[in-house]
Amino acid sequence: MGKRWSCKATAEKLFQKARQGVSALLQQDVTPHLVVILVGENPASQVYVSKKTEGCKAIGMKSTCIRLGADVSEEVLLREVQRLNEDASVHGILVQMPLPKHISTDKVIQTIDPNKDVDGFHPVNVGRLSLGQPGLIPCTPMGVMALIAESGYELKGKRAVVVGRSDIVGKPMVQLLLREHATVTVMHSRTQNPEQVCSEADLIVAAVGVPGLVKGDWIKEGAHVIDVGINEVTDTDLAAQLLDPDSRKAKKFKERGRMLYGDVHYSSAIKKAERVTPVPGGVGTLTIGQLMCNCVEAAKLILKEN
Structure with missing residues (x-):
């Protein structure tokens, strides 16, 4: 008989790593900021978003949730993503999936600034992973x-x-x-x-x-x-x-x-x-912990660029 492979200790270490990263950034007058965009009222998506915002709170990171109706146009959503790309106070952008059928998931992912793509889904980050280069990984x-x-x-x-x-x-x-x-x-x-x-x-x-x-x-x-x-x-x-x-x-x-x-x-x-x-x-639990680490890494990337 095998053992239950608990993820709790590893998740806690990921949160601790992210917490330390936030503290280091705060000392440089940078407050890491994750923005989550939620389209529609999918119950599962709402649960996932709440867990992500709770994770941010636990490590001392700022988070914002932008809620859009299920009937929002693709153009409006892409414009919102572009606005966040240009906002220097935002370090991580996450568009909660799945999206309504009338919106192209690929277009949305490709619009996100690769250095703010904390999900690691942008083609640039996919390529970096394949080549073994530094980048944000799923x-x-x-x-x-x-x-x-x-x-x-x-x-x-x-x-x-x-x-x-x-x-x-x-x-x-x-x-x-x-x-x-x-x-x-x-x-x-x-x-x-x-x-x-x-x-x-x-x-x-x-x-x-x-x-x-x-x-x-x-x-x-x-x-x-x-x-x-x-x-x-x-x-x-x-x-x-x-x-x-x-x-x-x-x-x-x-x-x-x-x-x-x-x-x-x-x-x-x-x-x-x-x-x-x-x-x-x-x-x-590991996914949320790693998301927190990715947010810290995104803030570091943007700080390095500036």
């Missing part, structure tokens, strides 16, 4: 790397499988693992024999958005498993497949009719793996 993959480093797990020469190929997690995750000399395989919806691919991995990072996809019999004995997925489950039959019927989670699901569940089938994975991160309360 928060979740960086948080995962911090967790691995904190645990003392040696990646050099290890076989790593990244489940998912998104621009937000999968692709940057591959780049960061390659930097540490892991042998990396990407598994996606067209991968043949996914069970076989995963079974050869020393490390699995699951980030595909399919509840319970990675099962215990896909995992080799002693592997390390990081579950990035966070999915809302409301289907009773699916919940029955994911949960042990007598577990506390099963009882809670019966009461509430909903739950959050990762991409890893936790109860079977923990029987094979050395360690598995939990969902919720796992990688999500």
